Structure formats: structure tokens, C-alpha cells
Amino acid sequence: MKLSQRSGTIEQSHIRSMTRACNVMNGINMAQGVCDLEVPRAVIEGAYGAMNEGINIYTPTEGLPRLRQAIADKMKRFYEVDIVPEQVLVSDGATGAFYTACMALLNPLDEVILFEPYYGYHRSTLTSLGAVPTYVRLEAPEWKLDMDALEAVVTSKTRAMVICNPANPSG
Numbered sequence: 001m002k003l004s005q006r007s008g009t010i011e012q013s014h015i016r017s018m019t020r021a022c023n024v025m026n027g028i029n030m031a032q033g034v035c036d037l038e039v040p041r042a043v044i045e046g047a048y049g050a051m052n053e054g055i056n057i058y059t060p061t062e063g064l065p066r067l068r069q070a071i072a073d074k075m076k077r078f079y080e081v082d083i084v085p086e087q088v089l090v091s092d093g094a095t096g097a098f099y100t101a102c103m104a105l106l107n108p109l110d111e112v113i114l115f116e117p118y119y120g121y122h123r124s125t126l127t128s129l130g131a132v133p134t135y136v137r138l139e140a141p142e143w144k145l146d147m148d149a150l151e152a153v154v155t156s157k158t159r160a161m162v163i164c165n166p167a168n169p170s171g
Helices: 005-009 014-024 041-052 065-079 094-105 120-128 147-153
Strands: 111-116 132-137 158-161
Touching (some): 005 120
């Protein structure tokens, strides 16, 4: 079987590499959202009850209406932001949302600014889609943005910049 041209851009996540190293050492994994606690009985029973009621099909692409309403309500309570459920898109996590947004917005050779240190998945996603990451280094300990450094990387091909706050992996 012949692999795609972009298959060479796929790489193992550093988080997963750290998980493997942790497992070899029988360590405690603090590298990603891995939980070794038992699933609470209420969650198991709730899932079982929902399946018994026939709630076992794919959800709408944008998310369940009740969940979208709850998110809109929370935005109002927590942040005083008025949105309607139709403005809410539920994703399968930040990774899926980032990939989907990049697929929808970027073309091959579009430039995207990443602030260093950056989350490795952001760079690998961009390169796998043919986008070109450009970098602006943020220096410890303040991690302040140098506007001259930012302006220096902006070109006519710049399509986006990734703002990850709090910055991952620096906190």
C-alpha cells in the first residue's frame, strides 16, 4: 500500500512519549489526562440507563441542543457573555476542535504563527495539513510578547496565529 504524501508529517505526541517513559519506570503519569480511578457508579448507571432508553446514536454534529443551551447559560453566568445555543459548537475536545478549525480555515502553504514554547500538537497538526508554522519566542520568566518580533514574522501568507492561554506547556 502506498502511503499519502502527508503521512511523513505525522509524529508521536511528546505527551504520549512521556506516558510510555513513565510506564517503563512505573511512575505516576502527570503528562496527560490519564485517570486510574474507577468510574463513579452514577456515571456507569447513567450511561446504562441512557442506552436502555435508546439514547445510543450519533449526536448532532454541533452537539445536543440541551448541552449547547447549558453552555450558553454558563457563558452568561460566569463571563457575562450573551450567546445563543446556535453560536455554540460542541467538539470532541480541544484536539478535535483545533484540527477541525485548521481543516476549515487553512490551505497548504498558509502561514500560522505559533508562540514558543508551544504545544507540539499544534505544530504537527499544521505541518500535517501543509500549513507553514512561523515562530515568535516568548522568554521566561514573564513570557511577554515582543510586538516587534511578532511583526517581523507576519507576511502576506500569514493566515492565523494560535493563541493558547494559559500557554501550553509553560502554564
